[in-house]
Amino acid sequence: MIESLEGSEVVDVTIIIDSLPSLLKATIMTLFLSCISVLIALVIGFSTALIRILKIKVVYEIASIYISVIRGTPLLVQIFVIYYGLPQIGISLDPISSGVMALSLNAGAYLSESFRASILAVDRGQMEAAISMGMTYGQAMRRIILPQSLRIAIPTLSNSFIVLVKDTSLVSVITVTELLQMSSLIIAKTFEPLTIYLTAAAIYWILITFFTTLLDKFEKRSSKHLVR
């Protein structure tokens, strides 16, 4: 009786150690998904923000619809549409590509709004000062407005990135072996859901803490001109 109680300790350290290599390997997939998606999302977000600010005909409408649709539907539904839905019209993507596509389209819409808000948040006088010197609109944007708006955007960008890292867990439903999917696979063999899921949670937490510290440092560095 007593022995069997000891055998079913709530958290088993040896199980953590045994499963750690697989979990870390899956973490690399999580990192890969996050980093690739955030890069693509930055490009999408930045260009759609510019399109909307410059009010470029036709593409402006497309960008607005894109942002509205993405922000108005659940990410899980978007993943299903891309992975299960698109093959019906002849577009078959493997799970990882589907995941990257869904994640970057999703984050891109949110980043677009952050970028747009941060560009509009730069004082109007900055643009006037720049063009009054004889700069073109493009020069003023590049040299004066965008560097300032980037600093304003960092906190929300950082937030979006955190959400993105966590959202990678959703692509486990389309059989991408990232951290959460790997945890479930290990649990299927070990029957230790609490231990394994807690370990996975800890890894997510460490990852995100690492990135937020990094981004905080970057924000501090880009705000040095505000320190008296």
Added chain:
Amino acid sequence: MQVIEVKNLKKAFGDNPVLDGVDLSVNKSEVVVIMGPSGSGKSTFLRCLTYLEEPNAGIIRIGPHELHTGGKLDRKRKKEIRELRKKTGFVFQSFNLFPNKTAIENVMEGPLTIYGVTPNEAKELAESLLVKVGLGDRCDHYPSQLSGGQQQRVAIARALSLNPTVMLYDEPTSALDPELVREVLQVIKDLAEEGMTMVIVTHEMNFAREVADRVIFMDGGVIIEQGDPKELFDNPKEERTKRFLTMAE
């Protein structure tokens, strides 16, 4: 020689006319002060001169650059507007320094971007301009580390960095604490003595009396009266000018 020539300048915001046919000629090295009650159109007039506001009608010439209103805003016209702006140093009421750049970087920005000079040349030029406005020891300070008066002097140095034909000041001391006004006015006065052509919108009467060659009184989007500062302040002819001066005393 006339450096600025403005003919029949008109500007309306929606249905609200702000400038109703303003003519102005400014000679080389002349210092013109524009006064008038708020809403009289004086700031709008100044902003129209560099097309920060696009006028609805009229002709503007600064140096050799002449712009007629109403043209299509194509590539050629945009370039003409930029050429006009390069020759026109503009100083804002709220300074509008670039907050993420140091004083010297603020002054270097124009020559680097507009004239494509080397960083070393820009630095040398910026340094000499900051020395000129009395801030040689503040080159590496960010705007947030400078007082309002110092920020405005950096802004003047920045406007000078493109070697403008004329300098325009839009209420340069209105955002300053009273004890900081003097240092900014002194810099403007020094420039006047060097022979810089300037148009200044300001409420500083003593300054106008001291420095201006001509004072213009504007109200309701038109020039009501203009002349020698002593003449205009002590002996105004128009009823509206009199009323304004009594109010301002």
